Amino acid sequence: MINKVFILAIILFCHACSGQNEKKINTVTKSEKMRKFDIENFKKKWNKGGAFFLLPDGSKVEQYESDNGFDEYIKKPAPSFLSEYNTYYKEGNLKSSTTTFSNVALGKYIEYDKNQKIISEKNEDAKFKKIKYTDILDFLEKKHHLDLKTGKGWYLDNGESAIEVNFNETNSLWTIRSAKGIVTHSKSSPSGQGLKANFYYEIDGNSGKVLKD
Structure with missing residues (x-):
């Protein structure tokens, strides 16, 4: 009986640890995705229809305002051939995010509601056949x-x-x-x-x- 109780205690302890780790991972993932659009910086750098500037790693950023919010293109520096395309709601919360190769979407396309909850995910790579x-x-x-x-x-x-x-x-x-x-x-x-x-x-x-x- 003692052995059974001891084993059950171990199982419950491990399950609790697993749940904490999963919660931690989900929190980190959410924190990484929940970027905000810097509206003040956009206004400061706005020139001839949009904001254009460089990030510390050399990425070129293009930002534009639309009727629904903001569009953002982040072109990675050479020798990368990929870019990021993000859209934001009017208040600056992330609306959607994906990676692009020229005009072709790659990887995961993720869409969020205004409360930053994921409402849809799409594996863009699934559309490719033999040629990637x-x-x-x-x-x-x-x-x-x-x-x-x-x-x-x-x-x-x-x-x-x-x-x-x-x-x-x-x-x-x-x-x-x-x-x-x-x-x-x-x-x-x-x-x-x-x-x-x-x-x-x-x-x-x-x-x-x-x-x-």
Whole structure:
């Protein structure tokens, strides 16, 4: 009987510890996600339609005000090819957050209500088939458009994107083009018939076959 009581006590103790650890982890996660939009800093740095500034790590921040709140783009410094896209409610609370590769959402898309509770989550990576964004980067390096070690080629000298990437979830088609150049025509392009680009590629996301080179 004593042994049974002793074992039960151990089980209850371990369960309590587990619950405390889980609570602690959830608290930390929530604290990390619950960023606030700095409205005062936005007003201070506002210039010609938005606020533009650098973070200590070299990330470039673009912030804009909309009818529903604020939009924020955080472009990671080279050699990263990823950015963050966040939206905020009027009072500054986080509304949604996701990671982007050019115009393609990656990882988790998370949406919050005004009380900062998660109301929806979506695994953006689930839409990809055989070809992932890392395969696109490898392809661009092999075509000598990018240097994956330095990030050279991803941005123009003025900081704007040098390469635009899109993904059509309906047919799993990747489209890649330079932001500037001569006009290229394709019915499958995300912008219609006419694209101004030095290079334009279409890649089948199911097979990996290059359809237009």
